[in-house]
Amino acid sequence: MQRGTLLEYKNYRYFKIASLLMIAAVLAYLFDQPAMGAYGGSWLGYMFGILSALIVVVLTLYGVRKRLPSIRIERRNLSNALPPQQDVPDRRKRQANWLRHHGATLQGWLSAHTYLGIALVVLATLHTGFQFGWNVHTLAYVLMMVVITSGCYGIYAYLRLPRLMTANMGGISTFDALLLEIDDLDKRASVKSLQFSDDICAIVRKARQETLIGGNFFRQLTAYQRDCPTAKAVQQLQILGKSLKYDQLKSFDDLFLIMAHKEILVRRARRDVMYRARLEFWLYLHAPLSIAFMTALIAHIVAIFFYW
Amino acid sequence: MIRCLIVQISRNQSGQPVRKELLATGETIQIGRAAGCKILLLDHRVNFHHAIIRHSDEGRLFIEAEEGADIAINGSPELGAELSPGTHILVGPYELIAETPTDDYDLVLSVEMVRPLPDDHEHISAKQAPVTLAGAGLSKRKPALWLVGAIALIFLILPMIPASGPTLPKWVTSLQASIKKSWQLGEMSRGHHLISAKCDVCHLKPFEAVPDKACENCHKTVARHIEDKTLHANVFKDMQCGECHHEHRGEIREGTLDAQCVTCHAKIKKKNDKTKLANIRDFSKDHPAFSLTFKTGHKDSDVVRIPQSDKTKLIEKSGLKFSHKVHLDKEGVSSPEGDTVLECRDCHQLDAAGTRFRPISMEKNCQQSGCHALNFKPPVFKRQIPHGSERKLMVALREYYATTAISKVAAGEKLQCGAGVGVGKNQLERALDCAHHNAYANAEILFKPDSGCGECHEITPVANDKEVPWKVTPVTITSHWLRNSHFTHAKHSTAKCTECHDKALSEKSSDVAIPAIEKCRECHVGNKQVKNRINSGCDNCHSFHKQMGDVAQHP
Numbered sequence: 115m116q117r118g119t120l121l122e123y124k125n126y127r128y129f130k131i132a133s134l135l136m137i138a139a140v141l142a143y144l145f146d147q148p149a150m151g152a153y154g155g156s157w158l159g160y161m162f163g164i165l166s167a168l169i170v171v172v173l174t175l176y177g178v179r180k181r182l183p184s185i186r187i188e189r190r191n192l193s194n195a196l197p198p199q200q201d202v203p204d205r206r207k208r209q210a211n212w213l214r215h216h217g218a219t220l221q222g223w224l225s226a227h228t229y230l231g232i233a234l235v236v237l238a239t240l241h242t243g244f245q246f247g248w249n250v251h252t253l254a255y256v257l258m259m260v261v262i263t264s265g266c267y268g269i270y271a272y273l274r275l276p277r278l279m280t281a282n283m284g285g286i287s288t289f290d291a292l293l294l295e296i297d298d299l300d301k302r303a304s305v306k307s308l309q310f311s312d313d314i315c316a317i318v319r320k321a322r323q324e325t326l327i328g329g330n331f332f333r334q335l336t337a338y339q340r341d342c343p344t345a346k347a348v349q350q351l352q353i354l355g356k357s358l359k360y361d362q363l364k365s366f367d368d369l370f371l372i373m374a375h376k377e378i379l380v381r382r383a384r385r386d387v388m389y390r391a392r393l394e395f396w397l398y399l400h401a402p403l404s405i406a407f408m409t410a411l412i413a414h415i416v417a418i419f420f421y422w
Numbered sequence: 423m424i425r426c427l428i429v430q431i432s433r434n435q436s437g438q439p440v441r442k443e444l445l446a447t448g449e450t451i452q453i454g455r456a457a458g459c460k461i462l463l464l465d466h467r468v469n470f471h472h473a474i475i476r477h478s479d480e481g482r483l484f485i486e487a488e489e490g491a492d493i494a495i496n497g498s499p500e501l502g503a504e505l506s507p508g509t510h511i512l513v514g515p516y517e518l519i520a521e522t523p524t525d526d527y528d529l530v531l532s533v534e535m536v537r538p539l540p541d542d543h544e545h546i547s548a549k550q551a552p553v554t555l556a557g558a559g560l561s562k563r564k565p566a567l568w569l570v571g572a573i574a575l576i577f578l579i580l581p582m583i584p585a586s587g588p589t590l591p592k593w594v595t596s597l598q599a600s601i602k603k604s605w606q607l608g609e610m611s612r613g614h615h616l617i618s619a620k621c622d623v624c625h626l627k628p629f630e631a632v633p634d635k636a637c638e639n640c641h642k643t644v645a646r647h648i649e650d651k652t653l654h655a656n657v658f659k660d661m662q663c664g665e666c667h668h669e670h671r672g673e674i675r676e677g678t679l680d681a682q683c684v685t686c687h688a689k690i691k692k693k694n695d696k697t698k699l700a701n702i703r704d705f706s707k708d709h710p711a712f713s714l715t716f717k718t719g720h721k722d723s724d725v726v727r728i729p730q731s732d733k734t735k736l737i738e739k740s741g742l743k744f745s746h747k748v749h750l751d752k753e754g755v756s757s758p759e760g761d762t763v764l765e766c767r768d769c770h771q772l773d774a775a776g777t778r779f780r781p782i783s784m785e786k787n788c789q790q791s792g793c794h795a796l797n798f799k800p801p802v803f804k805r806q807i808p809h810g811s812e813r814k815l816m817v818a819l820r821e822y823y824a825t826t827a828i829s830k831v832a833a834g835e836k837l838q839c840g841a842g843v844g845v846g847k848n849q850l851e852r853a854l855d856c857a858h859h860n861a862y863a864n865a866e867i868l869f870k871p872d873s874g875c876g877e878c879h880e881i882t883p884v885a886n887d888k889e890v891p892w893k894v895t896p897v898t899i900t901s902h903w904l905r906n907s908h909f910t911h912a913k914h915s916t917a918k919c920t921e922c923h924d925k926a927l928s929e930k931s932s933d934v935a936i937p938a939i940e941k942c943r944e945c946h947v948g949n950k951q952v953k954n955r956i957n958s959g960c961d962n963c964h965s966f967h968k969q970m971g972d973v974a975q976h977p
Contacts, residue, residue, distance in 0.1 A: 147681065148681070150668050150671065150681065150682065151671075151681070153607075153671065154607070155607070155668070245607075245608060245671075247606075247607070247608050247609070248604070249603070249604045249605065249606055249607065249608075250577040250604045250605060251607060253573075253577070253604075289553070293550065301539065304465075304466040304539070305466075307466050308455050308464055308465075308466055311470065312469050312470050312490065315466050315469075315470075318466060319466050319467060322466075326550075326551045327550055327551065327553060328550060328551040328552050328553035328554075328557070328558075329551040329552065329558070330551075330552075330558050330559075331555065331558050331559075331560060333551070334552075334553070334554075334555060334558060387553045390553075390554065391554075391555055394554075394555050395555055395560075397562065398555060398560050398561075398562055398565075401562040401566065402562050402563075402565040402566035402569055403569070405566040405569065405570055406566065406569035406570060406573055409569070409570045409573040409574050409577075409578070410573050410577065412578065413573060413574070413577040413578040416578060416582075417577075417581070417605040418607075419629055420581075420582065420605075420625075420628050420629060421605060421621055421625040421628075422625070422629060422630060422631045422632070
C-alpha cells in the first residue's frame, strides 16, 4: 500500500470533498442559532443526521465492495474445485481484471472510505449537538467513534508497517522461507551438538523444541516469549563454552554461530508475526463493531421516528 | 561376554523394512551417541551414554538406563528390565525390540528410528504456534453476530413491544420500562418526570408526532397565547405543542427557552404590521419601556395602557386626594394617639401570594388607630357619618336631625331652624322641614371641595338631584400596574420600598412611582451572563399561555 495512491488518490479528490463537507458543517453549526439550542432534532441537526447516515451507507459499501471480487473468485474457484491457496498469482490477476471492468479501483474506494470516515466524526458530532447520555443514541455515537478510531489506526498501519516488514525480513522472501531456514539451523545445531555433553545437547534440543514463534493474541502482538529457549541457549552456550577442551572449540564455535544466527532469525520471524498482527488486529474491532454500530444506528433512527 | 546381533531397520520408499545386521560383543553393550557405544544412536534426543545391557548374576540379560536418561519398557517409563524376547525399549526416538535369540547370539536386538525429526514444510508449520490472529482464535463474525443480536434485542425489539400487554408478567414490563428509557434522547423536562417511563401517555401512535390532543388530555386549562381567537389561529396555524415544548431536553423549564419567544418577537412587526408590540431579542438590549396599566373603572376591562416613556400622560386619576409626603413625614403624622411615624407596610400589606398588595380600604387603613374617624361633632360623639355612599350619608343626616327636632317638639322646646322654614305648617311638619334644612346645611359643609369629604375625595355638584346634589368621584386605585407580567414583591423583600418606589416626597395621589425598566436592569440582565447580575429570561416575567381571567392583551 503506497501513501501516494491512498491518501493522494486522484490529486486528493476525497480529501477535498471531506474537507469541504467539514468546513461547511462547522460554519453552518456556528451560524445556526436554533431556538432550543443545538441538538439532533433541529433543522440543521436533521440535515447533519441525514448526511451522516448517507456517509455511513457509503462507508459500508466499501466493506461490501472489498469482499465482492473475492467472493466471486472464490465461488469460481469452488466451482472449478481448486483450492484458492494454490493459484494466488492467478487469483490476483483475475481480481485486477475484475476491478478494471467494474468502475473505481479498490484504492479509490479506500481513499473515499478514509476521508469520509474522518468527515463523519465532525458531522456526527455536530449532529449530537454535544448532548450525550446513557441511551441508544449515544451508544451508536460511541460505537461509531471506536470504529473510526480503529480505522484511523488501520490506515496508519497500512501506510507504515509494510515497509518495516520488508526491512525486517532482510531479503528473505516469505515467512515460510524464514521458518524453513530456522528449521535448517535447528537441524544443523542438533547434528553439531551430538558430539558435546548432555548439557549442551539438552540446551540445543530445548531451543529446537520449545522456541515459539507466534502464539496467542498478546504473544503475536508483542513478539515476545518469556525465557525464550533460543535466546537462553545462546547465553548459556557462551558460559559452557569456556569450560571446553581446546580440540572441541572449533566445533563449538560453529554450534554457537548457528544458534546465534537462529536467534536473529527467530526474532525476525516474531517481528514479522507482530507486524502482521498489528496490521490485522484492528480489523477484529473495526469489522464487528461497524456491524454493531449499524444495528445501533438503525435502533437510533427507529427510536427517533417511533416516538416522534 | 555378550554376543549381540544388532538389526538396524530402515524403511524404503514404499515403507517396507530394510534390515542391516551388525555384530556387537563385549562384557556390556553400551547404548548412546558417544563414540565408544556399541549401539550408536546418532540423535540429539539420545544421551551421550543412554543405557547399558549387561548380564545378571543368574546369567540373564538386562537393560538399565544410565543416570539422567529415560527409557520406556513396553510403553511405560522404567529404570531397567529383563531383555526377554518381544520386549520393546524406547531410547529417545529409537525403538529397540528384543527378538528371539538364535544359537549364535545371546541377544538379537532390532533398532529402528520411530520418531524422525520433521523436515518438510507441513511438519514445521504444524509444530509452530499460531502465527495469525485467526489462528489464535480471534474471529470477526462471531462477535459481530453476538453484538448485532444483543443490540437488536435490547435496543430495538424489546422497546417496541407494547407495554400494556395483559399476558406479560410484571417483571417483564418493569424491565421493558427500564429498557425503554434507553430510547429517550435525554432527561425528561421538569414536571414530566413522573411519566418518563410511560411513553404512550404522550406518544399515542408509533411513527406519529405527539398530537396536541395528548397534551390536552392532562393540560385542560392552558389558554391561548393571543386573546384574539382569529389572530391566534392566523399566527400559530397548525403549529403543535411539541414544536415549542421539547420534553426530552433535560432541565429546560417546561421544555422551552427564550430563543423560542425570540424567533417570533425579534421580528414581530414584520410578522404582523398592525402590532403595537416592539421587536425584542433580549431583556438587556431591546426590551421596550414598560407600559403601565391605569385603572379607569371598576370592571377588569376598564383599563388604559400608557408606556412609561410617555411621561406627561403618567397621571393616575384615582379620584382620591392623598399626600404620601404628609403620611410618611419623619416627624410623624398626628393621630388620636399622638404623632405617629408611619411606614409603607402600615398601609400596603402583601397579599397571600406575596405578589401584590391587599386593597386599601377606609376602614382598615385610614381609620386605623382612630385616624380619619367620621364622628359627628360634639355633643354627639358616638355616631359616625357613614362612608362610601352620598345617599346613605344624607339619609343619616336627615334621620339624625329629624329625631332631634321631633324630640324637641315633644319636649315643648323651640326648634332651631333658619328663618322662614316651615312657616304656616303644623308643628310636626315644621319639625321635619327643620330637620331637612339642618341636614342639607350640614351636608353643604361636608361636601365642600376642600374640607369634609372633599379633604380626601373629589366632589362635584349634581344639579338635577334635589335629594343628594353632590357626587363623590368613585375611587379607582390601580393595584396591578404591569398586567402582562408577573412580579413577586416577596422575592424582592431584601430591598427597601423606596429604593424602587419614589413616593416619600409625593404630595399628590396622581403621582406614579412604578420603577422604569432601567431600575430592573440594575440587577437583571437578559440571557448573556454578566458578573454580579441575574440572568432573566422572558418567562421570568411573562407567561406564554395566559391564565384564564388574565387581562386582555393590548397589542
